[in-house]
Amino acid sequence: MAANEIRLDAEARTEFGKGAARRIRRDHKIPAVLYGHGTDPVHLTLPGHETMLALKNPNAILTIVLEGGENLALAKDVQRDPIKPVIDHVDLVIVRRGEKVTVDVVVHVEGEAAPETNVIVENGTLSVEADAMSIPESLTVSVEGLEAGSQVLAKDVELPSGVSLAADEELLVVNVTQQISEEEMEAELAEAEAEAGIEHEESDEEAAEREAAEGEEGEGDGESEGSDDEGDSDKE
The missing domain is CATH 2.170.120.20 (Ribosomal protein L25, C-terminal domain)
Known part of the structure; x- marks a missing residue:
């Protein structure tokens, strides 16, 4: 047996449909189908825990043991539950020793x-x-x-x-x-947001900084005006 070859004891499956699949999964098993090399598809049930461990390596060779016979197979498609850590269904394709895949x-x-x-x-x-x-x-x-x-x-x-x-x-x-600096990253993000027309509400901190800057500008204008008045008085 190859290092990545794993044996799984399967059971033939005769019930189909969503209801049957739910019953199989409640028994901690996984519905599957085995096909390839000109054979008719075989519907079967795999042991849940062992199959999940085996498929941690997605390219593991699986020896499917069913009713006394064996087939080497690769997992072709694995359907997983979007929320729960369980497998919903597995498609298995038959392979042969020495075959290129x-x-x-x-x-x-x-x-x-x-x-x-x-x-x-x-x-x-x-x-x-x-x-x-x-x-x-x-x-x-x-x-x-x-x-x-x-x-x-x-x-x-x-x-x-x-x-x-x-x-x-x-x-x-x-x-x-x-690697770009944090400042460059922020500048690129701001430019991208501006191009996309995204606007952000001004935070309290930003508002305070803006008001402080405007206040400083106002004081500077006042001092300039005062100096002009004094100059005019001297002239008089």
Whole structure:
């Protein structure tokens, strides 16, 4: 058994519809369908806890044990509840040993870029082709010492032996940009809001600062006028 191969004991499913699916999930199980390689779709039920653990690695090879038979499968589509931490349904596609499959593999970034830079992961997964039994759990991209303006494209990512790139070679994976100051960020935000026509109500603090500034300007005008009057008196 491969390192990422997991056995799951399944049960045949004969009831369908939303009501049946809810009953299955109440029993802490997951409705699923298994298909591929010219076979008719098989509707089944998977053990909830074991399946959730198995699918923490989305590309894990699952050995589906059903009524004495076994099939190797990959999770093609996993439907998750938007609120609860549960899986609603799983589509499984049958694979064969030695078969090439195309999957999305997570990209992990390691290392420290040059000072005063931001490392932006533009694409967190990369599509690759690999033997079904040798799918990498992740791909590593090093940004160690990279200066602002550096980019890591899909073609730059080192792939394990036997794995080939299925994504566009020019796909931007990691972008290293110049870090901007807080003042520059606030200025850019203000400019963007102004272009969008967004206006903010003046806060009490801002109002107090504005009134104080206006008061200082008023005092300055008064002093200037007084000086002019005195000059006129001397002339008389």
